[in-house]
Amino acid sequence: MSESDGFEDLVGRLSSLPGIGRKTALRLAFHLLGHRELAADLASAIGNAVETIHRCESCRNLTEEQLCEICRDSGRRERICVVETPADLRSIEEAGLFRGRYFVLHGLLAPLDGIGPSDLGVDLLRSRIEEGGIEEIILALDSTAEGDATAVYLSRALESAGVLVTRLARGLPPGAAVEFADSLTLTEAFQGRRKV
Template identity: 50%
Template structure:
């Protein structure tokens, strides 16, 4: 049995989401059309409004409807401490964890020559402007612990070193509550390299 053209278009539209294959798209579409049309209408309205109105913060480049996001507007943030992340999702994760009171800069990706993503695609001119305006003393390179994330962190470190700022990298290692026998070798190796003095 084939679906109607409009249902097929809905299935194709849902498959643009990451991790949504044909079967998941079909389950979502059937749920919205058979059980929750009001939810589908609400989803369509909000998605359309977000696609039209959400842009990027002029300072940190995260997602917002305003010229400056809430964090960049806040006078309680520490201007001299800047955390560079790959995505708005990474920024949100750090905020939800708590403890960081500085500013952010979102790259919107990482260096990946195979995908055609070079330094010009990461907004480094905007990063230079932020560095100049804020008088940043320390930059935390919080790119992901992947090959591309590491390459991006090393590239940024080389670019920022002449500014004389303190450069730091997020520590990686054994998660709280984790058991050593279940931790992969790469994580254990990084944990040993980043070990801290024991203070009781």
């Protein structure tokens, strides 16, 4: 390993993060190397988070407990909102427009990338429905080709479970991401949801 391999390794890993291009990765790497205490604290915070935070056994939201806070709230039942990522869940929670439970797919169907139904936890979602008491499954997925394909797949896969499956209205413009939608758009999308 040459002297600069460690630096290139760091830059490469930083630029693999979402939203971080090589230029930003370089800036972050130089900043971290210039602030060693911060770098060490960050490294240990990441290690600690990875060690202690895992998926909720019921909804696959991120939690330090067996069940996340939302699943432990007995007032939140009857509806399950299906989202792609924990970031989507957070956006919907912060908009304060939904008082049910969630299910986090951690991805969308992408057969070419090898992401299939088992990666999305579809069996777990189905068993949640089969436990009973669920009236509606709301698919809050991005308005993208993968979001559409996943919504179609889920509505068919859940058909036999005898539950109403709806999808957010097109208040969410084509190509829009749930995570970045403002709360007014999300509210309209929730109110205008329709059966799929």
